[in-house]
Amino acid sequence: MTGALTAAQAMAAAAARLRAAGVDNPARDARVLLAHAARIEAARVTLIAPEELEHDVAERYEQLIALRAIRVPVSHLLGEREFYGRRFKVSSDVLDPRPETETLVEAALAEPFERVLDLGVGSGCILVTLLAERTDACGLGVDLSEAACLQASANAVLHRVEARADIRQSDWFGAVDGQFDLIVSNPPYIALEEMAGLSEEVRGHEPHLALTDGGDGLGAYRHIAAGVAAHLAPKGRLIVEIGPTQAQAVCDVFAQVGFEDLVVVPDLDGRDRVICARLR
Template sequence: MTQPLRAALDAARRRLAQGGIPDPAGDARWLLAHATGLARDRLALHLDDPLDPAAAEMLDRMLARRLTREPVSHLIGRRAFWGRDFRVTADVLDPRPETESLVAEALTGTADRILDLGTGSGCILLTLLAERPQATGLGVDLSAAALAVAAQNAVLLGLGDRAVFGPSDWWEAVTGQWDLVVSNPPYIAETEMAGLSPELGHEPRMALTPGGDGLDAYRAIAKGAAAHLAPGGRLLVEIGPTQGGAVAAMFSAAGLSRVRVLPDLDGRDRVIAAEKLRNPDIRA
């Protein structure tokens, strides 16, 4: 007998709770909404509707995958970031709320040419382009699969004419100078990997850790920053909450100025901001 959505939702919540999923009620709502094709905020209006057998089968498959700790974003194929939905797959790092701190800082200034190093899903670059209609940008990544996802997101957001994506090992294939360079590089130390949540095991390892002390990406970024920033240009990178001092020192040693460590909404160090002065004889 066909059950109503209300019963299916309660059963899904219980199944996830019994499997130790951290937010069983929230995840159950996301998965049921996706299986039925309903917007999550409209689900409550349809709880007395019958659950279609095809939707029930899809929900069952997604619940089984969620119990392996596969992220909900991978199951529904999208993740919200800065008020927009981005397509995500196992080939890209999930956009996360803490990265919005980098976007917020980037939007305090202007930039016509934006470079995103290690672009992944493209969420940082594409958000900035959406908020700055005059800007154009380049996103680079070592992963061809990630670049494909980023290009799809550009089309979905109507930004395909202002965003270009291509392969590069950090600065390797990058030419010219940029008004704004942004990056959320891999920064988790090798010794920290075993303590991460099981969900992160479904995300690309190369987007999470460079190995070693977790700082190799910042060393590479610092090495090429001065040459690739336009005079007056800014560099913004996301960091782990214990890395502020080390990364700030690297950027200062690379000749950048006005190096600052900025917090996220929880008060943890999250972003390093630096500049290339217009007049190199004036430092601050």
């Protein structure tokens, strides 16, 4: 790619390169990354299509396409990802916010809450969204990763909920005190044997700590079940994201420690995605 190419020509060449590299949706990625290189909104790319790319834009675009061709996620190249109508800063230190996790947010917002605990806060997308949507609520987010805690804190500031968001480094309930009327978690639920089947974008660029428990994919739910009773207020709710084949197994884990009213909520694709539960 050189400055002699028009934006349209550069996009076409980039899309062909990404397609050859096995990237899904190469035309979309080529367009989004050109907008980022040109520092314009993606909707304006059509307007600059006939124009020759300036040299600095062409250089930035070349670097972005080269990285995308080796499967660096688009969100990491942009430094952000949209979630529930807001943009969240992301990096290789945290799990990318995903549309299916919005199912958990919707379930949480279906009833009032005042104090929320997010176990494995990651980017902060769940906790920050819940606090942004419920301006009278406060929350605690914990994560074993210090880098994730820093990212969550930055996103809390970005969306102006930092005064109501306490972010702590913690191994599950280790640094948690008090009780909460809502506890949420999108824990690592991919079994170790399933990791090889993930896309290179996920397997090679997202933190394995946030993806897998290194075992059968149910270890996180067992940790949550073992400690949640001490921190869930009477009539409080526990809401967790699950893998699409785990509903019965996770329900069994929670039922064994006294949870009832176990409800499985599907995502927009109809796959089991969230479990809502209450203690007896």
